Amino acid sequence: KTIYLSDYTPYPWTVDSVDLHFTLDPHATRVRSLIRFAPNPAFTGETPNTMFLHGEQIKLISAQIEGTAINPDLTGEGLTCAVPGGPFTWESEVEIDPANNTALEGLYMSNGMYCTQCEAEGFRKITFYPDRPDVMSVFTVTVEGPHPVLLSNGNPVVTENHLAKWHDPWPKPAYLFALVAGDLVAHSDSFTTMSGRHVDLNLYVRPGDEGKCAFGMQALKASMKWDEDVYGREYDLDLFNIVAVDDFNMGAMENKGLNIFNSSAVLASPETSTDLNFERIEAIIAHEYFHNWTGNRITCRDWFQLCLKEGLTVYRDSQFTSDMRSAPVKRISDVIDLRGRQFAEDQGPLAHPVRPESFQEINNFYTATVYEKGAEVIGMLKTLVGDEAYYKALDLYFTRHDGDAATIEDWLKVFEESTGRDLAQFKRWYSQAGTPRLSVEHSFELDTLTLTFTQHTPPSAATPDPQPQVIPIAVGLIYPDGTEALETRVLEMTKATQSFRFTGLEDEPVPSILRGFSAPVVLTHDLSDADRAHLLAHDTDPFNRWEQGRMLARKSLLAMITEGADPDPAYLAGIHKVATDTTLDPATRALMLDMPSEAELATVLHEAGTAPDPAAIYAAREAMAEARADAFADVAADIYAANTVTEAYQPNADQAGRRVLGNAMLAMITRRDDGAQAAAQYDGADNMNQQLVALALLVGAGKGDEKLQAFEKQWQDDRLVMDKWFGLQVSKAKPEDAAATARRLTEHPAFTHTNPNRFRAVFGALVMHHAGFHHASGDAYTLLADWLITLDPLNPQTTARMCSAFQTWKRYDSDQQAKMLAEITRILATPNLSRDTTEMLTRIKGA
């Protein structure tokens, strides 16, 4: 069944209060509810005399309206019953089976603890309720069970042995409900808000994980402070709890006052986490905390508005990371990620607008487009109106819509009113799918430079006839002597073709276009290699400096792939110069050395109308890596030594930057020294980052067997580290061995497909191994399909997500296409396939 944005109507009733009582039992948890309904004044038309409540996979024990027992009509989706005309009280008792809830949605068990995941539509698996985000209410929750820790949203009102009662004063939709019960230990701290409110902070973990809490707690406090400083947003309860859960479909969830995290997104220690883990954890803690305002205090009217909270909150967490670490490094990493994931989505059969207009299963729309492109749209808006107007508009948004379930229209109206701008055309960023192609030509005459831009968005099933969008193009000009002819200026492109003139120039400058990646577009700019090298050396915009180097790398690799060319000596000389330039910080030097991934090259080839050949792409990157090892033979050991961190491990940007540059050198050294240096690093490592990088390089060089065994022995009791051990063997396998390696690992006693982290460790790594997944044998396709068929009845959400591995099937040559299509078709033919997986594969398969 397809649901449409245009069909929205308000719910006929308001819910004035909700009282829930849980009596916990693994297989027979009882949930009693008492809900006060009243006719909704915002509902147009007469209040109906029957009411629908969502409810799935729950057993109705009894139901009453105004104290009188009733017999509702039940379907697989909920119940319908007759209701009185005015306000009334609904009571019910249901029974649920958390121990058998393998979908990890609703109330479920993970290692003996109870926890919940209700976004988007999981609450209906807990009790009968109008499970939609525009129905907001005040919840009081009693939890009874033989567990030392019993948690729900809000503030505790009663805490007795085996019983706790919680009250959340802030009206919220059911998707923000949470309950946790178990034998947990707290890592506690506190925070005083800017107006002086004392907030108790707890991070609850399983016994044994106490030592992995300190970093997450610091990140939480930093986030609370940052939101006060930058957005003036203060926390609004006396208590903020975070719980780490081992079995979780996503990263984390912003339940009011009780955030629930995948343990991989919160637990950290130097011995067990990499630099990237620390950075990701800091960002996710911030993301979930920031949702308290952008998501919870102001929520979404319906799930089509998901980007209202997600795009804005991703944007806010990226600002936070930029402030805590290095802004250019964060921007460049975000663009690499956007190109890798969102551009691929936007160019394939799953393309959809930032605000979709229809869906069958909303869980399938927690996508790179909604999240990451959604954040880019916020960034463009800020670029267009300027910083001051942006924060003014946000203040208005928070005052006007506090307590609302809002829409994108509400959001844009706030900007229109506070800036006087008309955003009707800008709104197309929310309604049109596809990545705009932006091309630019420049010409110079006397003292005038003319830039002529053309935009074009390829049509897609979601948007057959795309119209021109508002594109903020940040531009600067650099003179031949390297000085700046023009500081960054934002051009506002609104037409299909548009020219901009710059007069009074002393000499012909080199244009630096789309500084800071000011819009999520594919830019074509026919700059000569010499001009690119000039920008690489002199551009004052760090993103564009990096971008020029990237373009040279791309160009050389594409020539190697499609024409069998040799690695470009100018590119090798260019990166040699950057890598040895000690006036640049190590993280920047490392980013300049980073090569475009195989997936990115495949996307670029596809954009250019060529079927990517995975084996050729892999071979070209290998040849380039060999050429780089030669080119750096003179300096690699010195740079490695100079960037060795001798101080105690700190997960900060400075140390991480040195490690990433040093390890880039170690990768080159390992190609020449039989792994001697990597083995030494492994043996001497006192932190996971250096241990894991060394192990990965050894495995990649075919010299890792002994260390893999040692690593397994050392870490067999640490789930999160073992996930790395599983993943690394797949990602470092030769393309022809990737599927066999994954298959072998599924036979390992520690493999389990019911834990999403472990399943993704193996299969996430397999689908991200471009040449391995797309190996001509087709073995990886078959293996993945077998496991998706196995997992689907247990966990539809994680299965459906992994299906996106097949989204690029039409890019490849006809032989590969046929192999992928056969697996897509085979999965689709599975009896009782979930709605999640059916929708994903049907869209991927296309008409």
Ligand code: ARG
């Ligand atoms: N709101 C959560 C976050 O972005 C993600 C929840 C995803 N849930 C889902 N069922 N897809 O922080």
Ligand code: ZN
């Ligand atoms: Zn979010």
